[in-house]
Amino acid sequence: MANALYDKGREGFLDGSIDWDTDTITMIGMDHTDDTPVVATDDNLDDLLSAGRVGSWTPFATKTVTSGVADAADITANTVSGDQFESLNIYKNTGVESTSRLIAYIDTATGLPCTPNGGNITVAFDSGANKIFKL
């Protein structure tokens, strides 16, 4: 697959249930051996098997939405351990997995797949025109 927006994430932007610059947005890594995300059907965080989740990144900060391009400051997950993960999955964190809408799936990035070594992992977002993603 390639980097893509979840269909339900796209829907969330249209129906107003996701507000990029005011909602709490965060990210997790996903070990595809346990569960491979499906962008066409997975809707909320509970669709990603908890056994496959790796890392806990801090919520996105300094988010911007100019011209439909979503951007934020680079984020770091502290002392990441666990299995190798093949994708990063951005989602809106409501605190409840069944309502935390999946937004973007990233499996094409420098450094992926990634095997955690117990240290911190920083994700530096694309500085090109599309930043994190462009609607």
Add this chain to the structure above:
Amino acid sequence: MEEISPWHLIAELIRYLNFESKMIIIPQIKTITVNQEGSRVNIIHDKGIIELPWDAALEIAKAMIIQARKAEEIAKAEAIAYDQAILTRLGIPIGLTSHPIILKEAKKEAAWNTNLRRYIPSGKAKGIKSQSVVGSPTLIMHPPVKNKKEEK
């Protein structure tokens, strides 16, 4: 000759054309001749002459082309909707019109037209994909922090 502003002439012409369009219903053949005389353009019809400065004539011509194209779009709405439906069903992101009603009809045709469904079956009908793009980030791994006991 009394000097008349170009805008007055435009208003005059519009009034004349409106009058003419009403007259089309009556089976009479009217001819309009357009010619040029010096720096002015004359529109000659059976009720007289409208004399326009060249720049006013150009402005009227531009306005008429714009309005004529809009009218043509409405006159050919059915064909445009069908052509747009073919493009939409094939997944070709080209818009033939920005008219919302024609686009709505085209969308309906793309989904439900019997012939389109027969000759462009769902396997070939790709639809237009989202143009959204997801960027490609970089993961930077930091070495694990050793605790003081391990260091000793």
